Amino acid sequence: MAxxxxxxxxxxxxxxxxxxxxxxxxFLFWCSGAAVLWLGIWILQTKTKYVALLNSxxxxxxxxxxxxxxxxxxxxxxxxxxxxxxxxxTCLIVYFVFLLIVFLLEIIAGILAYVYQDQWLRGxxxxxxxxxxxxxxKAKGSEGITRATDILQQDFRCCGVLNWRDWKANSPxxxxxxxxNMTAPNSCCISPSDGCAARDxxxxxxxVGCLDAIESYIRTYLFIIGAVGISMACLMFIGMILTxxxxxxxxxxxx
Numbered sequence: 001m002a003x004x005x006x007x008x009x010x011x012x013x014x015x016x017x018x019x020x021x022x023x024x025x026x027f028l029f030w031c032s033g034a035a036v037l038w039l040g041i042w043i044l045q046t047k048t049k050y051v052a053l054l055n056s057x058x059x060x061x062x063x064x065x066x067x068x069x070x071x072x073x074x075x076x077x078x079x080x081x082x083x084x085x086x087x088x089x090t091c092l093i094v095y096f097v098f099l100l101i102v103f104l105l106e107i108i109a110g111i112l113a114y115v116y117q118d119q120w121l122r123g124x125x126x127x128x129x130x131x132x133x134x135x136x137x138k139a140k141g142s143e144g145i146t147r148a149t150d151i152l153q154q155d156f157r158c159c160g161v162l163n164w165r166d167w168k169a170n171s172p173x174x175x176x177x178x179x180x181n182m183t184a185p186n187s188c189c190i191s192p193s194d195g196c197a198a199r200d201x202x203x204x205x206x207x208v209g210c211l212d213a214i215e216s217y218i219r220t221y222l223f224i225i226g227a228v229g230i231s232m233a234c235l236m237f238i239g240m241i242l243t244x245x246x247x248x249x250x251x252x253x254x255x
Contacts, residue, residue: 015087015253018246022084025239026077032235033073039228040066043221053132053148053214062116062225065109069102069232076102080243087250096243103236110229117222125215129161130170133210137185138173150187156217158210159188164200166209 043063076098083091133149136142153159160166167174167184174182182197188205189196197205 015246015249018242018249019084019087022239022242022246023081025242026080026084028235029073029080029239030077032232033070033077035070036066036228036232037070037074039224040064040070043225053129053145053152062109062113062222062229065105065112066225066228069105069109072098072102072105080239083243084246089247089250092243092247092250096240096247099236099240099243103233103240106229106233106236108229110226110233113222113226113229117219117226121219121222122211122215125218126161126211129211129214130166134161134166134171137167137171138179150185152210152214153185153187153206154192156210156213157190157206158208158213159184159206160209161211162209164188164205164207164209 040063044060044067076095079091079098080095082088083095132142132145133152136145137149138146164184167182167188169175171179173179174184179185182195183200184197184205186192186194186197190204190206199205
């Protein structure tokens with residue numbers, strides 16, 4: 001009888017410890033979910049003003065994956081708490097499934113971010129900037145591209161893709177269009193004003209291209225997205241292990 005009570009107490013203590021651990025994990029889970037959600041929204045709202053110049057949707061897709069994962073985390077954390085406190089196996093199974101979904105989403109976001117920046121970023125940037133920034137600047141219906149180009153050149157103090165000559169050599173607006181008397185957009189000027197880019201002297205306009213600057217910029221934020229995605233995936237893996245252990249402990253205590 002004493003041995004039975006001792007075994008029962010041991011199971012109860014194990015179950016209590018696992019419940020506490022899962023509740024602590026859920027607190028960290030909620031905090032990380034809120035942080036991931038904020039990061040995704042922040043990237044989309046404040047860091048995508050240049051994405052109009054890109055042909056690829058990979059960069060905003062990574063941010064959207066973080067937002068979706070963050071929303072799921074904030075909602076599902078409640079299910080985990082209910083399952084742990086009430087020792088409800090069904091809640092724990094649902095919680096595990098959602099943890100697995102978030103785990104896969106974060107892995108996908110991390111892999112996308114790292115693979116994209118290592119294999120495709122520079123090539124897509126160069127092609128995208130030439131086909132949008134240079135070819136569509138000041139074109140009818142391309143106001144978003146024109147605005148993004150001007151912001152880009154002023155923010156990074158650059159001009160053209162490889163250098164300032166890209167405008168006169170490749171842009172229809174500067175070869176035969178309304179800006180044919182200009183060497184580059186006014187946003188290339190060190191001190192922008194109407195008609196300031198008529199003179200191409202280095203003291204007047206930036207001569208360095210924008211490709212290296214925007215590549216470094218996007219690479220930095222892709223690295224952040226990738227690091228957050230992989231870190232969150234590791235956290236989800238710990239949560240899945242704790243959930244399995246608690247589910248198993250509840251099943252043993254019932255039997």
